[in-house]
Amino acid sequence: MKKLATGLLLMVSGIYVAASIFDQHFVWVGFVAATTEAAMVGAIAD
Numbered sequence: 001m002k003k004l005a006t007g008l009l010l011m012v013s014g015i016y017v018a019a020s021i022f023d024q025h026f027v028w029v030g031f032v033a034a035t036t037e038a039a040m041v042g043a044i045a046d
Contacts, residue, residue, distance in 0.1 A: 009043040012036050 019033035 012039045
C-alpha cells in the first residue's frame with residue numbers, strides 16, 4: 001500500500017510541475033495546479 005501511495009504522490013507531483021510550466025499559457029491549468037497541490041498536501045499528511 002505504501003508503494004501505491006508513493007507512486008500516486010510522484011504522479012501528482014509530476015502533473016503539478018507540468019501544470020506550473022503551462023500555467024501562463026492556459027487559464028484552466030491554474031485549477032489543475034491548485035488541485036494537484038492540495039492532493040500533494042493530503043498525500044504527505046497521510
